[in-house]
Amino acid sequence: MTTKHDDTAILRRVLDQWKAAVDAHQPERVAALFAQDAVFQGLRPYSVGRQGVADYYDSQPIGMKAEYSILETRRPADDLVLGYLAVEFSFTDRSPLDVKLSVLVTGVRGDWSIAHYQVSRLD
Numbered sequence: 001m002t003t004k005h006d007d008t009a010i011l012r013r014v015l016d017q018w019k020a021a022v023d024a025h026q027p028e029r030v031a032a033l034f035a036q037d038a039v040f041q042g043l044r045p046y047s048v049g050r051q052g053v054a055d056y057y058d059s060q061p062i063g064m065k066a067e068y069s070i071l072e073t074r075r076p077a078d079d080l081v082l083g084y085l086a087v088e089f090s091f092t093d094r095s096p097l098d099v100k101l102s103v104l105v106t107g108v109r110g111d112w113s114i115a116h117y118q119v120s121r122l123d
Contacts, residue, residue: 007073027057063092
């Protein structure tokens with residue numbers, strides 16, 4: 001039986017890598033953390049697959065950084081972990097952007113990747 005602590009650890013393992021790649025402005029490295037057929041929704045029209053993720057992060061400004069905190073986790077199935085997060089994206093030339101992020105990570109033989117990513121900007 002898994003616990004909330006286990007689910008949080010899985011999310012952190014994936015999201016810490018995501019944060020490091022975002023902070024380093026390495027879009028291909030970000031995209032590699034996603035499933036081949038991941039549904040990705042940033043702050044503009046969605047895409048499916050790693051290329052759309054790489055294109056999205058390649059278009060982000062150099063110096064953008066991400067800080068996140070996990071607000072909620074759920075385990076809908078043994079190989080799925082759902083996370084709801086608060087994320088602050090900071091920039092070198094403008095005010096930070098606060099968003100909410102939902103991610104669904106999927107595990108295959110202990111290797112976890114992002115299958116669904118959806119950002120919401122709540123004003």
